[in-house]
Amino acid sequence: MDITVQDSKRWMGARLERKEDLRLVTGQGKYLADIVLPGMLHAVFVRSEYAHARITGIDVAAARALPGVVDVITGDEIRTRVKSMRQPVVLPNLPAKYPDYHALAVDKVKFHGDPVAVVIARDKYVAEDAAELVVVDYEELPVVVDAEQALAPGAPRVHDEEADNEMFAMTFTGGATADEQMRNEAEVQRIFDTAEVVVSNRFRVHRTGITPMEPRGVLCDWSLADGLTAWITTQRPHIDRLALIDILEIPGERVRVIAPRDQGGGFGVKAPFYRENVVIAYAARKLGKPVRWIETRYESLMNVGQERDQINDVEIAATKDGRLLALRNRGIANNGTGQTGVYWGFVMPFLGQVEMPNVYTWEKGDIKLRVATTNKACLTPSRAFGHFPTRFAIERSIDIVARRCGLEPADLRRRNMVPKLPYTTITGEYFDSGDFLKVWDSLLRQIDLPAFRREQVAARAHGRYLGIGFACGAELSGVASELLVPMENQPGYGAATVRVDPRGKVLIFGGDAPGGQGHETTVAQVVASIFGIDPSDTLVTTGDTGATPFGAGTIGARAGSYFVSAVHKACAELKEKITHVLAHDLGVRATTEEFAFTNGDVIYLRDPSRRKTFREIVERIIMFPVNLPEGEVGGLEATAFFEAAKPMICFNADFCIVEVRPETGEFTIKRWATSEDVGNVINQNIVDGQMHGAIVQGLSNAIFEEFIYTDEGQQLTADFEHYKLATAADVPDIELSYASTPCPHTPLGTRGIGEGRPSSVPGALCNAICDALSPFGIEVTELPLRPSTLWAQIRDAQARQH
Amino acid sequence: MELKDEIRIQAPRAQVYAALNDPEILRQSIPGCESLQKNSDTEFEATVTSKVGPLTAKLRGAVTLADLDPPAGYTLAGEGKGGPAGFAKVKARVALDDEGATTLLRYEVKAEVGGKLGQLGGAIIDRTARKLAGEFFQQFETLVSVPGAAEEATVAAPTHAPRAASTAAVWYFIAAVALALAAWILLS
Numbered sequence: 001m002d003i004t005v006q007d008s009k010r011w012m013g014a015r016l017e018r019k020e021d022l023r024l025v026t027g028q029g030k031y032l033a034d035i036v037l038p039g040m041l042h043a044v045f046v047r048s049e050y051a052h053a054r055i056t057g058i059d060v061a062a063a064r065a066l067p068g069v070v071d072v073i074t075g076d077e078i079r080t081r082v083k084s085m086r087q088p089v090v091l092p093n094l095p096a097k098y099p100d101y102h103a104l105a106v107d108k109v110k111f112h113g114d115p116v117a118v119v120i121a122r123d124k125y126v127a128e129d130a131a132e133l134v135v136v137d138y139e140e141l142p143v144v145v146d147a148e149q150a151l152a153p154g155a156p157r158v159h160d161e162e163a164d165n166e167m168f169a170m171t172f173t174g175g176a177t178a179d180e181q182m183r184n185e186a187e188v189q190r191i192f193d194t195a196e197v198v199v200s201n202r203f204r205v206h207r208t209g210i211t212p213m214e215p216r217g218v219l220c221d222w223s224l225a226d227g228l229t230a231w232i233t234t235q236r237p238h239i240d241r242l243a244l245i246d247i248l249e250i251p252g253e254r255v256r257v258i259a260p261r262d263q264g265g266g267f268g269v270k271a272p273f274y275r276e277n278v279v280i281a282y283a284a285r286k287l288g289k290p291v292r293w294i295e296t297r298y299e300s301l302m303n304v305g306q307e308r309d310q311i312n313d314v315e316i317a318a319t320k321d322g323r324l325l326a327l328r329n330r331g332i333a334n335n336g337t338g339q340t341g342v343y344w345g346f347v348m349p350f351l352g353q354v355e356m357p358n359v360y361t362w363e364k365g366d367i368k369l370r371v372a373t374t375n376k377a378c379l380t381p382s383r384a385f386g387h388f389p390t391r392f393a394i395e396r397s398i399d400i401v402a403r404r405c406g407l408e409p410a411d412l413r414r415r416n417m418v419p420k421l422p423y424t425t426i427t428g429e430y431f432d433s434g435d436f437l438k439v440w441d442s443l444l445r446q447i448d449l450p451a452f453r454r455e456q457v458a459a460r461a462h463g464r465y466l467g468i469g470f471a472c473g474a475e476l477s478g479v480a481s482e483l484l485v486p487m488e489n490q491p492g493y494g495a496a497t498v499r500v501d502p503r504g505k506v507l508i509f510g511g512d513a514p515g516g517q518g519h520e521t522t523v524a525q526v527v528a529s530i531f532g533i534d535p536s537d538t539l540v541t542t543g544d545t546g547a548t549p550f551g552a553g554t555i556g557a558r559a560g561s562y563f564v565s566a567v568h569k570a571c572a573e574l575k576e577k578i579t580h581v582l583a584h585d586l587g588v589r590a591t592t593e594e595f596a597f598t599n600g601d602v603i604y605l606r607d608p609s610r611r612k613t614f615r616e617i618v619e620r621i622i623m624f625p626v627n628l629p630e631g632e633v634g635g636l637e638a639t640a641f642f643e644a645a646k647p648m649i650c651f652n653a654d655f656c657i658v659e660v661r662p663e664t665g666e667f668t669i670k671r672w673a674t675s676e677d678v679g680n681v682i683n684q685n686i687v688d689g690q691m692h693g694a695i696v697q698g699l700s701n702a703i704f705e706e707f708i709y710t711d712e713g714q715q716l717t718a719d720f721e722h723y724k725l726a727t728a729a730d731v732p733d734i735e736l737s738y739a740s741t742p743c744p745h746t747p748l749g750t751r752g753i754g755e756g757r758p759s760s761v762p763g764a765l766c767n768a769i770c771d772a773l774s775p776f777g778i779e780v781t782e783l784p785l786r787p788s789t790l791w792a793q794i795r796d797a798q799a800r801q802h
Numbered sequence: 803m804e805l806k807d808e809i810r811i812q813a814p815r816a817q818v819y820a821a822l823n824d825p826e827i828l829r830q831s832i833p834g835c836e837s838l839q840k841n842s843d844t845e846f847e848a849t850v851t852s853k854v855g856p857l858t859a860k861l862r863g864a865v866t867l868a869d870l871d872p873p874a875g876y877t878l879a880g881e882g883k884g885g886p887a888g889f890a891k892v893k894a895r896v897a898l899d900d901e902g903a904t905t906l907l908r909y910e911v912k913a914e915v916g917g918k919l920g921q922l923g924g925a926i927i928d929r930t931a932r933k934l935a936g937e938f939f940q941q942f943e944t945l946v947s948v949p950g951a952a953e954e955a956t957v958a959a960p961t962h963a964p965r966a967a968s969t970a971a972v973w974y975f976i977a978a979v980a981l982a983l984a985a986w987i988l989l990s
Contacts, residue, residue: 049917718921
């Protein structure tokens with residue numbers, strides 16, 4: 001009898017309704033703003049209206065005089081009372097010029113929105129009024145917002161202590177030494193010199209990213225007995241805790257960070273360590289009262305969620321029959337001020353260049369990146385971490401090569417795709433497992449391409465412009481320590497504590513801090529499968545550093561790869577103990593595999609009449625630890641850490657069909673279809689939801705969203721009227737399909753999914769647009785994709801043709 | 803943001819001169835204007851308060867005149883600061899022509915608006931700026947063209963309450979302040 005398999009079939013992959021949703025859709029979620037402490041004070045930040053200016057004076061007298069105001073804190077006070085933000089715990093192990101900065105601006109402001117002071121008052125509205133009474137005198141300085149201008153000699157310097165604005169530069173190909181890299185460059189040049197086909201394009205991707213429904217927030221409480229308790233909207237409470245310990249110089253045992261169980265999305269925005277955390281913690285300690293700051297949407301759009309913003313000069317050498325030979329890229333990233341802990345803005349473009357070669361086999365590559373500091377807000381991680389601009393550039397370039405060779409872009413991709421894994425790319429990125437061609441072929445089965453080409457020709461005869469576009473890509477499924485230590489100075493392992501309750505329930509504790517991904521449900525399904533209990537018999541606790549094992553946070557699709565695997569490992573340990581004791585009690589010699597955990601029972605498979613309920617046996621081990629097998633002790637709780645030896649990936653491929661109206665440049669997406677390798681699925685609804693959300697985000701980023709700065713560094717898009725997000729009416733139906741390969745490096749064959757998924761979207765979309773407009777010879781090389789821009793390109797092309 | 807227009811004022815140039823010499827008339831003409839102050843021959847200060855949209859903006863404006871070519875034209879540069887509400891920088895060219903019984907005033911304004919004011923959007927700014935320009939000159943002309951009004955205005959208590967308008971328009975108050983001050987000094 002195969003009872004275990006039946007049980008795991010029941011829960012693994014099931015479309016179980018999310019445990020979280022009942023409370024969330026009935027208004028019973030408890031977010032940071034729902035947490036209210038007695039005597040709590042409210043903080044409002046005064047932020048710079050200039051992009052670059054010297055602070056010549058701050059007059060807080062009028063603000064202080066307003067009844068209800070408790071304190072006004074400026075950068076001069078912060079500077080003398082707490083350490084700077086540049087502490088080792090939040091510094092990557094990458095060679096960059098990390099700007100030193102304080103939690104509030106000191107001496108000068110460096111972007112529109114830079115925090116200058118904070119007002120603490122008994123009432124939030126009083127604090128807002130008082131913030132308007134803080135008079136800051138500024139002496140304006142020359143502003144630099146363009147990355148190339150920032151890197152040019154003589155540009156205004158964002159950080160006075162640096163000789164120039166080049167914060168980071170790296171060569172990603174050829175070797176570690178300058179000699180090796182120069183030799184490699186020469187070899188790549190030789191390939192270009194003799195190549196039959198060379199394609200060169202400059203790709204620009206605008207500044208866009210992610211806007212979580214719930215903005216950021218911090219609530220800090222200080223007591224003599226317990227020190228600092230900080231509730232923070234965060235994806236990495238354990239790292240925040242370490243940063244607070246180091247910056248505020250509080251003994252570690254006296255700092256506890258709690259990420260609220262319900263967070264309205266993080267998507268990367270809540271992964272860095274922010275200045276506001278330090279200011280609010282400092283204020284709570286100074287005043288001896290709880291202090292809370294809730295970010296407004298205005299502040300959020302001014303300060304965080306801004307990513308991409310990159311130029312890539314991409315050159316590809318190929319044979320005329322479509323074999324890719326060499327890839328050369330010169331990337332320039334616009335980092336903003338570079339003042340954000342953990343990532344410092346440049347870590348995203350860094351990883352984006354690592355992922356530049358995508359899933360294609362290149363003989364050689366020559367890839368370099370320069371990161372410019374500018375008077376914009378610092379880049380913040382945003383879902384599709386780093387590779388949104390590079391994936392767009394490479395996937396567009398592939399289509400341009402195909403057009404030059406007169407080949408079907410889908411065929412050219414397949415021909416050059418990594419055929420067998422594992423594989424290491426020209427930038428050293430490791431692809432652990434999966435089957436790209438299987439996914440690709442499954443995607444192609446969803447469209448009769450020759451029939452579409454006939455339809456396309458027929459439609460053009462009637463003045464209708466149809467096009468199809470493909471794109472694909474691999475992304476990290478969790479980030480292994482091997483990469484996370486250099487990139488973010490943090491461990492990559494997953495950590496979980498599993499505590500079995502004497503009443504037969506299972507409590508799981510994780511050090512990560514989800515923001516709506518459904519950890520409570522997926523982990524419940526995994527635990528239910530292992531112990532043969534119902535998913536409702538579990539409780540998942542995350543985010544509280546006082547209750548959970550140390551974990552690097554909810555980042556980079558770690559849940560399905562690392563967290564779930566750690567849970568599995570801890571459960572396996574407990575399972576072994578349970579069966580050990582049960583075998584002893586039953587008087588049999590049996591291994592763990594000879595017991596089935598199913599339907600709330602633990603059954604001896606050789607004699608299924610010999611069984612105990614799960615509750616009976618766990619209660620016996622926890623509460624009645626007498627007459628145990630020799631060497632065994634009571635209690636059922638285990639903490640496990642999981643780490644794969646190498647980074648792991650997942651893979652996706654898209655196509656879309658569009659119709660473009662040349663008279664206006666407007667377009668309609670008629671189909672959007674995908675194929676995905678997501679490994680083994682725990683909850684199909686959640687996986688589908690990740691894909692839907694990711695593709696919609698990709699479309700929204702590519703078509704609508706754009707953070708706009710004037711030449712003077714004024715940020716003009718600080719509300720949802722000006723920063724437009726896609727709505728349901730703006731996006732097509734999405735046809736999802738799966739052609740998965742179980743991951744051999746996780747115990748359940750699962751992969752972490754959904755983080756980088758938006759990156760393939762702009763490539764597929766723009767490839768379809770350009771395919772539709774191929775009679776005009778239009779190649780889209782810049783985002784966002786606006787009908788007005790397209791219309792101008794079509795008009796110019798028509799003028800050339802006549 | 804750019805604004806370009808011409809206004810024919812129904813008063814002889816001499817009377818316009820007199821009115822533009824009168825800070826009280828200017829103060830009453832500029833919506834929300836609280837004070838005008840002359841610091842030197844080419845430097846002026848003005849304060850404008852307005853409750854607009856979600857913001858109460860009190861902008862302190864400083865105006866500097868340059869390229870004086872009386873009475874044909876001049877340029878002026880003005881800057882108003884409103885703290886967290888934002889700021890406005892204005893450059894304007896103004897020309898006055900005598901047309902018998904009337905005076906033709908032509909102006910071109912370029913404005914850069916920053917901070918929260920600037921974030922309200924170009925469409926709102928343009929629309930409101932035109933509306934307020936109309937209001938300014940209507941009030942100005944009323945005061946100028948009514949015989950004796952100038953004299954009355956100098957003794958009358960300020961009656962012009964700060965009016966509600968779009969926040970985005972506040973920059974225009976500064977432009978108007980700058981414009982009026984420039985005309986005043988030019989013609990005095």
